Amino acid sequence: MKSVIDHERAFISLFNQTARYHHRHQVFEDFVSCSVIALQNVLSFCEKREQKYLRIVARYEKPDVIRMAKLLAHVVDGLDDSPGDFLGRVFMQLELGDKYRAQFFTPWDVAIMMARMQLGNVTDHFKDKPFFTLSEPACGAGCMVLAYAAVLRDAGYSPHRYMWVSATDIDPLAAGMAYIQLSLSGVAGEIVIGNALNDERRRVLYTFGHYQGDWSSRLRSALNPAA
Known part of the structure; x- marks a missing residue:
């Protein structure tokens, strides 16, 4: 069985062989766009999205x-073998980060440490409520959210049942990376392309876990318990 490091190396090697006639950043953007469309169309087919895929x-x-x-x-x-920010790591190894946008992704060990510190005793969060919500206003590729999910999972709580996430990033590429990873990792929530500082929401993508867990109903019930 391959390790996550092997998958990262294989990804980078294959990426470097892919479409050498295009700029590397453009190829990565197109890979992310096509992957997002593929995952969305599995949930609910949309002809408009399919046409965008075909144009790419x-x-x-x-x-x-x-x-x-x-x-x-x-x-x-890679995500199946080991939880973590797979796309964030390969993005940085490929030196595709935009220093002018401060796109430097959080190391996984740091994210796990921060998630453990914030969550503390995980069981305490569910003594008087069935789930909690998490807001990530600058999610990048979703590293911190993935770390929260990993800590929950290690404590015996399935993330898609006990956590709902609203993750925002102003950069569509970063938001797309987050959507791919959170969807594949079973995290329930929304990924927003927009600016959390002024509540701008240009586009909203819902993960498979959001639909699987009937989170629209669960969130409504939490806001209106008497309804």
């Missing part, structure tokens, strides 16, 4: 379209 892949040769699908498979297997 039309710029690529067929072998490179196949490579993009294999890249997503490495993300799936």
Whole structure:
């Protein structure tokens, strides 16, 4: 069985072979966009999204379209082998971070430490309530949210049942990365492309866990317990 490090190396190696006729940052953006569309259309097919996907892949040769699908498979297997910010790590290893936007992703060990400090005794959070909500106003690729989910899981609580997340980022690429990773990791919530400082919500994406856990109803019930 491959380790998560093996999947990261395999992803980077395959990415470097993919569409060398395009700028690296553009290829990564297109990979993220296509992966987001694929995951969304599994939940609910949308012809408009499908047409966007077709417009993107039309710029690529067929072998490179196949490579993009294999890249997503490495993300799936990497997250399945070990929780963590897979896409954030490979993004930084590929030196695609934009220093002018301060895109430096939080190391996983630091995120886990912060999540453990914030959550403390996990059981205490559920003594008088069935779940808690988490707001992440600058989510990046979702590292901190994934760390919270990992700490919950280690304590014996399934994240998609006990935590709902609203994760926002102003950068569509970062938000797309977060959507992919939170969806694949079973986290329930919304990923917002917008600016949390002025409550701008340009686009909202809901994870599979949000629908699976009937979170729209659960959140309404929590806000209106007498309803």
